Amino acid sequence: MKSILFLITLFAFALPASSAGFSVSVDQRSDAVSAQLKGDNSYHAHLARELSDIAIEEKSQHDIDVAKAFMDLAEEHAAKAGGAK
Numbered sequence: 614m615k616s617i618l619f620l621i622t623l624f625a626f627a628l629p630a631s632s633a634g635f636s637v638s639v640d641q642r643s644d645a646v647s648a649q650l651k652g653d654n655s656y657h658a659h660l661a662r663e664l665s666d667i668a669i670e671e672k673s674q675h676d677i678d679v680a681k682a683f684m685d686l687a688e689e690h691a692a693k694a695g696g697a698k
Contacts, residue, residue: 639672642684646691657694661687 643665650658664687672680 639668639677639680639684642688643669646684646687649691650694653694655694657690661690661694664690 646661646665650661664683668680668683668687671677671683
């Protein structure tokens with residue numbers, strides 16, 4: 614019985630910890646996109662910056678899946694603008 618309670622407790626604390634790590638990742642990815650596109654004024658660079666800002670906004674509203682999707686799009690457009698992915 615104690616082992617089952619222990620396992621349930623581990624899972625309860627593991628889920629929030631894993632999602633917190635991902636939200637930090639969105640910020641880091643956004644910073645990387647901004648650094649890659651510094652000085653680039655192409656269409657794709659502007660779009661990548663906007664998508665990155667939207668991802669940060671979605672993350673602040675605790676919608677991590679949507680934030681990840683917007684960051685994926687931002688990185689795709691950063692690559693099209695010539696930034697390294």
